[in-house]
Amino acid sequence: MNNLNILNSVLFLAKNLIKKKSISPIDNGCQKILINRLNKLGFTIELIPSKRTSNFIAWHGNKEPTLAFSGHTDVVGPGNICNWHFNPFNPTIYNGMLYGRGSVDMKGALSAMIVATEYFLKYNPNHLGSLLFLITSDEESEATNGTIKIVNKLININKSIDYCIIGEPSSNYKLGDNIKNGRRGSLTCNLTIYSNQKHIAYSSILTNPIYQIIDIIYQISKIIENLNLLHFMLPPTTFQVININTKNNYINTTPKEILVQFNFRFNYKLKVSVIKDKVESLINKYHLNYKINWITSSNAFISQTGKLLDTVKEAINFYQGIIPNINNSGGTSDGRFINKLGAQIVELGLVNETIHRENECVSIIDLQQLVKIYYRIIKNLLT
Numbered sequence: 235m236n237n238l239n240i241l242n243s244v245l246f247l248a249k250n251l252i253k254k255k256s257i258s259p260i261d262n263g264c265q266k267i268l269i270n271r272l273n274k275l276g277f278t279i280e281l282i283p284s285k286r287t288s289n290f291i292a293w294h295g296n297k298e299p300t301l302a303f304s305g306h307t308d309v310v311g312p313g314n315i316c317n318w319h320f321n322p323f324n325p326t327i328y329n330g331m332l333y334g335r336g337s338v339d340m341k342g343a344l345s346a347m348i349v350a351t352e353y354f355l356k357y358n359p360n361h362l363g364s365l366l367f368l369i370t371s372d373e374e375s376e377a378t379n380g381t382i383k384i385v386n387k388l389i390n391i392n393k394s395i396d397y398c399i400i401g402e403p404s405s406n407y408k409l410g411d412n413i414k415n416g417r418r419g420s421l422t423c424n425l426t427i428y429s430n431q432k433h434i435a436y437s438s439i440l441t442n443p444i445y446q447i448i449d450i451i452y453q454i455s456k457i458i459e460n461l462n463l464l465h466f467m468l469p470p471t472t473f474q475v476i477n478i479n480t481k482n483n484y485i486n487t488t489p490k491e492i493l494v495q496f497n498f499r500f501n502y503k504l505k506v507s508v509i510k511d512k513v514e515s516l517i518n519k520y521h522l523n524y525k526i527n528w529i530t531s532s533n534a535f536i537s538q539t540g541k542l543l544d545t546v547k548e549a550i551n552f553y554q555g556i557i558p559n560i561n562n563s564g565g566t567s568d569g570r571f572i573n574k575l576g577a578q579i580v581e582l583g584l585v586n587e588t589i590h591r592e593n594e595c596v597s598i599i600d601l602q603q604l605v606k607i608y609y610r611i612i613k614n615l616l617t
């Protein structure tokens with residue numbers, strides 16, 4: 235494999251994808267580009283559209299083991315275009331960096347997956363196992379019509395996956411310095427406290443729910459602190475207050491009701507039911523008139539360790555000279571759906587510093603290196 239050829243090939247594809255303004259969940263022709271490349275390699279394509287979302291599965295062979303690449307063609311909006319050095323949908327190379335929306339998250343990684351697969355099939359036509367691509371255009375928005383539909387399809391046809399690489403930008407400072415094999419879950423609580431509205435001149439701390447809620451918030455933060463002491467080896471569970479709203483239009487009365495919204499990002503050791511129980515029994519101590527509503531937007535997951543993780547570490551070390559950290563912090567990912575298939579999962583992608591920001595950009599050398607790393611992983615798993 236010649237570095238210049240790899241670089242030209244991955245840049246050509248990444249630029250073509252960035253040119254398609256695919257604001258989530260609209261794919262805007264990106265998947266057609268990928269499908270064309272995969273068709274030429276002999277992949278069979280199954281389209282799984284759902285509402286405005288485009289999804290597809292691409293199959294190459296049906297032997298085991300099965301290695302899947304998972305990725306998304308949608309991007310977040312560009313923000314204020316005036317703050318970009320270059321048009322976010324006109325990919326531009328400047329100072330060794332490729333600028334454009336999605337260059338890192340994750341059209342760059344998608345391009346690296348495809349190019350690595352092209353090289354692999356060219357040099358290893360009689361490989362073992364099979365290769366799959368699981369591609370969606372609904373990762374950055376609700377994710378209700380995206381990878382979950384692909385996973386349900388695979389479950390319906392009884393298809394399991396042994397290994398899955400997700401191209402999310404897992405690296406923090408240097409390509410490959412961090413990978414993920416799980417994610418935290420997300421739990422939101424909407425708590426409304428009702429109170430007798432009183433003239434402030436005739437009320438006390440006990441009749442003003444604002445004082446109670448301040449104390450409750452403080453006590454919840456202490457509960458989470460203690461839970462984290464138990465799970466000190468894992469990414470900490472975090473607690474954030476999102477909103478406090480009294481809807482009080484008067485300046486001389488205490489509020490009649492107060493809505494508080496808070497969110498927990500929790501690791502896989504912590505059960506949703508434990509958080510709910512602890513919070514509700516705390517609130518009950520205050521003898522309040524309240525209503526509580528919980529929303530679990532994603533569950534925490536951890537994938538089994540094994541051959542995939544070892545292979546990914548070896549490939550990163552081979553090309554980057556570093557042993558990656560495994561840190562499962564950050565938001566959630568489509569891994570939470572793929573985990574249902576029982577696959578070993580690793581998230582390995584580009585440096586995340588500029589994602590979801592103006593002037594998103596990726597080092598072109600990193601793109602070239604990622605092709606080589608993905609190639610080595612495929613080769614070590616399927617030959």
Ligand SMILES: [Zn+2]
Nearest residue numbers: 339340402403
């Ligand atoms: Zn992403």
